[in-house]
Amino acid sequence: MAPSRLARPVAVRVARHFVYAIIQFLLMTLADLAGIVPSATAQSLGNSDPTYQALRNLTLGQESVSVNNVDLKRDAATFHLRSGTVCFVAPAAGKVTGAVFTGEGTLVLSAPPTERSMLKLLTKEDEFSETFSQMALRFTDSTYDDLKKAGTAASGNCDAGPLKESQRTTRHDLKNNLEARILQDVLNSEPGGLFMAFIRGRRYNDKELLAIDPNIGGEQVQFITYSESKSGIWASFPLSDARSRDQAGTRVSIDHQQLDTKIESNAELTGRATTTFVSRFNGTRVVPFDLFPTLRVQSVTADGASLPFIQEDKNEDADFAVILPKALAAGQLYTLTTTYGGKDAVKNEGNGNYYPVSRMNWFPNNSGVEFGEFSSYDMTFHIPKGMKMVATGELVSESNDGGHNITVWKSEAPQTVAGFNFGKFKLQEAKLANPQYLVQSFANQDPPSWVQSLKQAASGDDLPTDGLHTGAAVALGTMNTTLLNKKALAEGELAIQLYTEYFGPPLFKHLQITQQSACNFGQAWPGLVWIPICYYFDTTVRHQLGLDLADRGYWTVVTPHEVAHQWWGHTVGFSSYRDQWMSEGFSDMSASLYLTVADKNPQRYVDFWNDERSLLIDRNAQGFRAIDAGPVTMGYRLSNSRTGSTSRGGSSIPKVHTYCTCYA
Numbered sequence: 001m002a003p004s005r006l007a008r009p010v011a012v013r014v015a016r017h018f019v020y021a022i023i024q025f026l027l028m029t030l031a032d033l034a035g036i037v038p039s040a041t042a043q044s045l046g047n048s049d050p051t052y053q054a055l056r057n058l059t060l061g062q063e064s065v066s067v068n069n070v071d072l073k074r075d076a077a078t079f080h081l082r083s084g085t086v087c088f089v090a091p092a093a094g095k096v097t098g099a100v101f102t103g104e105g106t107l108v109l110s111a112p113p114t115e116r117s118m119l120k121l122l123t124k125e126d127e128f129s130e131t132f133s134q135m136a137l138r139f140t141d142s143t144y145d146d147l148k149k150a151g152t153a154a155s156g157n158c159d160a161g162p163l164k165e166s167q168r169t170t171r172h173d174l175k176n177n178l179e180a181r182i183l184q185d186v187l188n189s190e191p192g193g194l195f196m197a198f199i200r201g202r203r204y205n206d207k208e209l210l211a212i213d214p215n216i217g218g219e220q221v222q223f224i225t226y227s228e229s230k231s232g233i234w235a236s237f238p239l240s241d242a243r244s245r246d247q248a249g250t251r252v253s254i255d256h257q258q259l260d261t262k263i264e265s266n267a268e269l270t271g272r273a274t275t276t277f278v279s280r281f282n283g284t285r286v287v288p289f290d291l292f293p294t295l296r297v298q299s300v301t302a303d304g305a306s307l308p309f310i311q312e313d314k315n316e317d318a319d320f321a322v323i324l325p326k327a328l329a330a331g332q333l334y335t336l337t338t339t340y341g342g343k344d345a346v347k348n349e350g351n352g353n354y355y356p357v358s359r360m361n362w363f364p365n366n367s368g369v370e371f372g373e374f375s376s377y378d379m380t381f382h383i384p385k386g387m388k389m390v391a392t393g394e395l396v397s398e399s400n401d402g403g404h405n406i407t408v409w410k411s412e413a414p415q416t417v418a419g420f421n422f423g424k425f426k427l428q429e430a431k432l433a434n435p436q437y438l439v440q441s442f443a444n445q446d447p448p449s450w451v452q453s454l455k456q457a458a459s460g461d462d463l464p465t466d467g468l469h470t471g472a473a474v475a476l477g478t479m480n481t482t483l484l485n486k487k488a489l490a491e492g493e494l495a496i497q498l499y500t501e502y503f504g505p506p507l508f509k510h511l512q513i514t515q516q517s518a519c520n521f522g523q524a525w526p527g528l529v530w531i532p533i534c535y536y537f538d539t540t541v542r543h544q545l546g547l548d549l550a551d552r553g554y555w556t557v558v559t560p561h562e563v564a565h566q567w568w569g570h571t572v573g574f575s576s577y578r579d580q581w582m583s584e585g586f587s588d589m590s591a592s593l594y595l596t597v598a599d600k601n602p603q604r605y606v607d608f609w610n611d612e613r614s615l616l617i618d619r620n621a622q623g624f625r626a627i628d629a630g631p632v633t634m635g636y637r638l639s640n641s642r643t644g645s646t647s648r649g650g651s652s653i654p655k656v657h658t659y660c661t662c663y664a
């Protein structure tokens with residue numbers, strides 16, 4: 001486990017909506033895909049809705065039109081169909097949701113000025129213009145009517161290949177359930193606005209996708225390529241029409257979550273979530289949720305009745321969605337209960353160490369809201385006896401029952417997200433008077449198995465033969481993490497007091513600092529932070545693990561940086577990746593303030609900012625400088641195959657602290 005733990009990719013994102021799924025796919029192609037074994041999981045209660053099944057098994061129908069010099073304009077994209085045939089798919093619930101074009105066509109993309117420089121960089125031309133002879137379209141907007149009106153009835157047959165390929169792509173590669181998305185609009189009582197073109201481009205790439213989806217917040221228009229060798233986001237921007245933009249965004253916002261979660265000693269999780277949400281628009285009938293793919297839904301109920309739901313195979317397009325008995329009006333509240341369970345959302349790392357793999361979607365969370373939505377939470381956790389649970393919110397009660405430790409938690413204030421960490425923890429705590437605040441620090445009593453194996457390797461018992469740190473002699477330093485627990489606590493106390501003085505009180509009245517078995521990143525949730533286990537090692541051990549990073553001061557500021565996210569990220573949220581740089585930037589700025597009081601040597605503060613500067617202007621192994629990659633508002637998009645900044649180069653990875661060593 002050691003190599004994967006040490007080399008855990010920093011930029012792991014969660015598939016939430018189509019564009020988010022695309023991002024996930026793009027990142028997946030950069031990661032190690034080995035070990036994903038397809039399996040056919042039967043869903044006895046899910047996926048049975050007849051309209052959904054009709055969409056899932058969609059083929060070309062009988063209807064086709066000939067087109068000559070037809071322009072199809074969709075936001076910034078203009079398709080010119082010079083000549084050819086359009087064959088439509090068979091209707092589902094009376095609606096035609098797709099077509100295949102064969103002939104001669106061009107696509108011109110007039111992206112807004114903010115995206116033009118990126119496009120120009122990629123195409124080396126002033127105007128983005130692609131030519132194609134085949135394309136599959138999926139839509140719930142007026143495309144069927146528009147093309148029928150513009151063309152003349154024909155009897156030609158079309159090759160169904162592009163349609164089949166688009167179905168294969170969304171299911172197996174992008175892992176996004178396009179049929180579930182289309183079902184949202186087909187069953188909605190209001191007209192839909194989805195438009196997707198899978199283009200076999202001739203000039204740039206034969207796997208191009210133009211996607212327009214009004215049901216997501218932020219940026220509804222994207223142009224991407226998704227071939228194995230060349231995948232990336234070429235352009236991403238909001239709908240250009242202001243009225244359409246007003247109607248865009250997630251269909252619901254979640255008001256309250258009541259989560260009852262049980263985790264067994266083998267880390268298997270079972271949950272029961274009672275979710276109350278409000279419909280943001282008229283006509284909402286299908287509600288998508290973000291749920292970790294291996295957590296399999298057993299049932300969804302509302303008002304005592306079972307509701308149909310969708311969740312495909314865990315290794316494919318496993319997006320979870322619920323079909324309501326009837327459409328909701330704008331502002332209408334609705335409550336449903338989901339039961340689910342499975343492995344891999346949490347991992348047992350040995351010796352009382354558990355790793356929460358899923359951070360945002362271990363329960364049915366809203367899909368595609370980043371940190372821009374605030375909800376309240378009531379949570380109950382059942383974990384193996386002897387383990388200690390640490391979660392977001394205030395601890396209401398703790399008891400033991402039948403071999404389980406049971407804790408109840410309640411959010412002190414609406415939260416952007418909810419999460420937990422648990423293990424065989426030792427606790428150190430301090431009560432602050434000004435501000436009135438409880439700071440707690442939790443470290444594991446024993447190291448996880450991967451650290452144990454390093455220790456054994458050092459003593460010559462059992463040399464691991466794979467990975468970067470084969471046989472590293474790490475027995476010299478101490479690996480007892482509880483010794484540094486006091487240090488983490490002291491850093492947390494000082495940071496809370498200092499930041500309160502500078503920025504005012506945060507939303508939450510307590511902070512729990514916890515050790516996690518991942519080595520090289522930290523993360524912050526409301527009232528809960530995860531600190532990488534390697535922070536708790538002494539400098540000798542870190543040196544032997546090749547994790548010095550000391551010259552960049554990472555280990556000195558990881559705790560104050562994560563604590564600062566209580567203000568930047570969770571008191572002030574962000575609804576788009578475009579704004580995440582502020583959350584990271586303010587947290588880094590806060591950490592530098594921390595250095596001025598924690599360390600009497602003023603040089604530390606100067607060193608910190610010198611390090612930040614060199615991270616921007618030093619060249620990486622590919623010769624790129626972070627400062628040249630693009631504006632900070634491009635966020636994670638700055639790391640791509642062009643800048644080489646996603647290569648696994650360890651400390652040579654340039655970062656602009658938009659998408660840094662922590663997610664929030």
Ligand SMILES: [Zn+2]
Nearest residue numbers: 584587662664
């Ligand atoms: Zn951060």
